[in-house]
Amino acid sequence: MKDLLSDAWFTAREFLQTFGASQLFLLRLLMLTPRALLRPGLIVQQVYATGAMSLVIIMVSGLFVGMVLGLQGVDTLSRFGSEEAVGTFAGLSLIKELGPVVTALLFAGRAGTALASEIGLMRATDQLSGMEMMAVDPIKRIVVPRFIGGVISMPLLASVFTAVGLFGAYCVAVIVMGVDKGEFWSQMQPNVDLVRDVLNGTLKSFVFGVAASMLAVFEGYNAIPTAEGVGRATTRTVVITSIVVLVLDFMITAFTL
Amino acid sequence: MFGFHRKASHAQAAPESENIVEIRGLWYSRGSKRIFEDVDIDIRRGDVTAIMGPSGTGKTTLLRLITGQLVPDRGTIVVDGKDISRLSRRQLYELRKDMGMLFQNGALLTDLNVFENVAFPLREHTDLPERLIRHIVLIKLHAVGLRGAWSLMPAELSGGMARRVALARAMAMDPSMLIYDEPFGGLDPISMGVIVRLVRRMNDALGISSIVVSHDVDEISAVADRSYLISDGHVAGYGTPTELEQNRNDVVRQFMTGMADGPVPFHYPGPDYSEQLLTRAGR
Numbered sequence: 284m285k286d287l288l289s290d291a292w293f294t295a296r297e298f299l300q301t302f303g304a305s306q307l308f309l310l311r312l313l314m315l316t317p318r319a320l321l322r323p324g325l326i327v328q329q330v331y332a333t334g335a336m337s338l339v340i341i342m343v344s345g346l347f348v349g350m351v352l353g354l355q356g357v358d359t360l361s362r363f364g365s366e367e368a369v370g371t372f373a374g375l376s377l378i379k380e381l382g383p384v385v386t387a388l389l390f391a392g393r394a395g396t397a398l399a400s401e402i403g404l405m406r407a408t409d410q411l412s413g414m415e416m417m418a419v420d421p422i423k424r425i426v427v428p429r430f431i432g433g434v435i436s437m438p439l440l441a442s443v444f445t446a447v448g449l450f451g452a453y454c455v456a457v458i459v460m461g462v463d464k465g466e467f468w469s470q471m472q473p474n475v476d477l478v479r480d481v482l483n484g485t486l487k488s489f490v491f492g493v494a495a496s497m498l499a500v501f502e503g504y505n506a507i508p509t510a511e512g513v514g515r516a517t518t519r520t521v522v523i524t525s526i527v528v529l530v531l532d533f534m535i536t537a538f539t540l
Numbered sequence: 541m542f543g544f545h546r547k548a549s550h551a552q553a554a555p556e557s558e559n560i561v562e563i564r565g566l567w568y569s570r571g572s573k574r575i576f577e578d579v580d581i582d583i584r585r586g587d588v589t590a591i592m593g594p595s596g597t598g599k600t601t602l603l604r605l606i607t608g609q610l611v612p613d614r615g616t617i618v619v620d621g622k623d624i625s626r627l628s629r630r631q632l633y634e635l636r637k638d639m640g641m642l643f644q645n646g647a648l649l650t651d652l653n654v655f656e657n658v659a660f661p662l663r664e665h666t667d668l669p670e671r672l673i674r675h676i677v678l679i680k681l682h683a684v685g686l687r688g689a690w691s692l693m694p695a696e697l698s699g700g701m702a703r704r705v706a707l708a709r710a711m712a713m714d715p716s717m718l719i720y721d722e723p724f725g726g727l728d729p730i731s732m733g734v735i736v737r738l739v740r741r742m743n744d745a746l747g748i749s750s751i752v753v754s755h756d757v758d759e760i761s762a763v764a765d766r767s768y769l770i771s772d773g774h775v776a777g778y779g780t781p782t783e784l785e786q787n788r789n790d791v792v793r794q795f796m797t798g799m800a801d802g803p804v805p806f807h808y809p810g811p812d813y814s815e816q817l818l819t820r821a822g823r
C-alpha cells in the first residue's frame with residue numbers, strides 16, 4: 284500500500300514536472316518570438332525550408348483534390364439540374380475546409396516531420412547543449428525561427444492549394460464535363476463571401492500553422508536523445524498534429540458558422 | 541586576444557581564490573538512481589585537472605553540473621567565485637562565455653562548415669567586422685592544425701579532426717577555462733597523441749584552467765597535474781599522477797591497473813549463476 288502510494292506520488296510528480304517543462308517551453312517560445320523577428324535572415328531561410336520545399340506536394344495534391352471535386356460536384360449537382368453551381372461548390376469546399384485542413388495534414392507530414400527530426404537530431408548529437416555552452420539560447424537561435432517560418436508558410440501553402448484546386452476543378456468541370464465557363468466563375472462571385480468564407484479559411488490555416496509548427500518543434504526539442512527517440516518524436520508529430528488539426532477545425536467551424 | 545584584457549580586469553576586481561571551481565557537499569540523483577553522494581571537489585586555477593572513473597559513474601553529469609546545465613539536489617558549486625545555482629539565465633550565459641566545453645562527440649553544428657562552426661560564437665556574441673572574424677577563426681584553426689580544412693563539412697571530418705575543430709570553437713571566445721569530455725575516446729594513437737599535447741599546450745600557453753574527463757589512465761597521467769577518481773557516487777582518490785599510483789585504496793588500485801574484478805565488480809548484480817541456469821523463469 285505504501286509502495287503504491289509512493290509510486291503514484293512519484294508518477295504524479297514526474298507528470299507535473301514534464302507538464303511544467305512543456306508549459307515553460309511554450310511560454311519561452313512565445314516570449315522570444317517578437318524579438319526573433321529582428322533577425323529576418325534566419326526566418327527567410329526557414330520559410331524557404333518549410334514552405335518552398337513543400338510546394339510540390341501541395342500543388343500536386345491540390346490539383347487532384349480539385350479534379351475530384353469537379354467530378355463529384357458535377358455528378359451530384361446534375362441530379363438537381365444545377366451543375367453550373369459546381370464552381371461555387373468547389374470554391375467553398377476548398378476555401379473553407381479542404382484548403383486549410385488538407386494543407387495542414389500534408390504540412391505535418393512533409394515540413395513537421397522534417398522539423399521534428401532535425402531538432403531531435405541536434406538534441407541527440409549534443410548540438411543544442413553545445414549551443415547552450417556557447418551561451419547561445421537554442422530556443423532563440425534554432426526553435427523560434429523554425430516556428431515562425433512554419434507559421435508564415437502555412438497560410439501561403441493553403442492559398443496555393445486552394446488556387447491549384449480551383450484550377451483542377453475548372454479543368455474537369457468545364458473542359459472535360461462541358462459545364463459553361465461563364466457560369467462556373469460568375470456563380471462563384473456573389474456566393475463566396477470575403478469575410479465569412481475567405482477570412483474564415485485564412486484564420487483556419489493560420490491557427491493550423493501555429494499548432495502544427497509548435498507541435499513539431501516541441502516534439503523535436505523534447506525528443507529522447509537517441510536514434511529511437513528521434514524516430515518516435517517524428518511519428519508523434521504526425522499523429523498528434525493530425526488529430527489536433529481535425530479537432531481544431533471542428534471547433535473553429537462550430538464557433539464561426 | 542580579448543581574454544588577456546578580461547583576465548587583467550579580474551585580477552584587479554577581487555583577490556582570486558586559488559580554486560576556479562569549488563564543489564561542496566554535492567548530492568545529485570537521476571530518477572531513483574543516486575549519482576553523487578556528498579562529493580567535494582576543488583579545481584585549481586591554472587592546472588589541468590582530470591576527472592576519472594568507470595563508465596556511467598556520472599562524469600558527464602558532473603561537467604553538466606559545473607556548467608550549470610543541471611542543478612544539484614543539494615550542495616554548492618562555486619565557479620570563479622559565483623554560486624552557479626543562484627545565477628539568473630543571463631548571468632549564467634555571461635559566465636559560460638568564459639568557459640569552453642568539448643562534448644564527447646564534438647557536437648559541431650552539422651549544417652555549417654568548419655570555418656562557420658568556429659565563427660559561430662563570434663558571430664552570435666560580437667559585432668566584429670568580417671575581416672577580424674576571419675583572422676580570429678584562422679588563428680584558432682591554425683592552433684589545432686586544421687587551417688587547411690576550413691571549408692570541410694563536419695560529416696567529412698574524422699573523429700580526431702572533429703574534436704580539434706570543436707577545440708578551436710571552444711577557444712574562439714578566449715575562455716579562461718576549458719572543459720573536455722572524454723577527448724581521447726575512440727581515437728587512433730596518433731590523433732590521441734595530438735589531442736594530449738594540445739590539451740597541455742592550450743592550458744600553459746593561454747594561462748587557463750582545464751578539466752579533462754577521461755578513463756584513459758596512461759594518457760591522463762601524462763597530461764594532468766592532479767586527478768580525481770570518482771566511483772560509486774564518491775571521490776575514491778585524489779592527487780598527482782604519482783600519488784594516485786601509490787594510493788593503497790582498493791578502488792583506486794583496481795582502476796589504475798585495469799583489473800577486471802575488485803571493489804568495482806565485473807558482474808552486474810543478479811541472482812546466483814547456477815540457480816539462474818537451472819530455473820526457466822530466470823531468462
Ligand SMILES: Nc1ncnc2c1ncn2[C@@H]1O[C@H](COP(=O)(O)OP(=O)(O)O)[C@@H](O)[C@H]1O
Nearest residue numbers: 570571575593594595596597598599600601602
Ligand atoms: N538523460 C538522462 N536520464 C536519465 N539518466 C541518465 C541520463 N543521462 C545519464 N543518465 C544516467 O546517469 C548516470 C551517469 O551518466 P554519465 O554522467 O553520462 O556517466 P559517464 O559520463 O561517467 O559515463 C548513468 O548511469 C546514466 O544511466
Ligand SMILES: [Mg+2]
Nearest residue numbers: 599600601644
Ligand atoms: Mg560520459
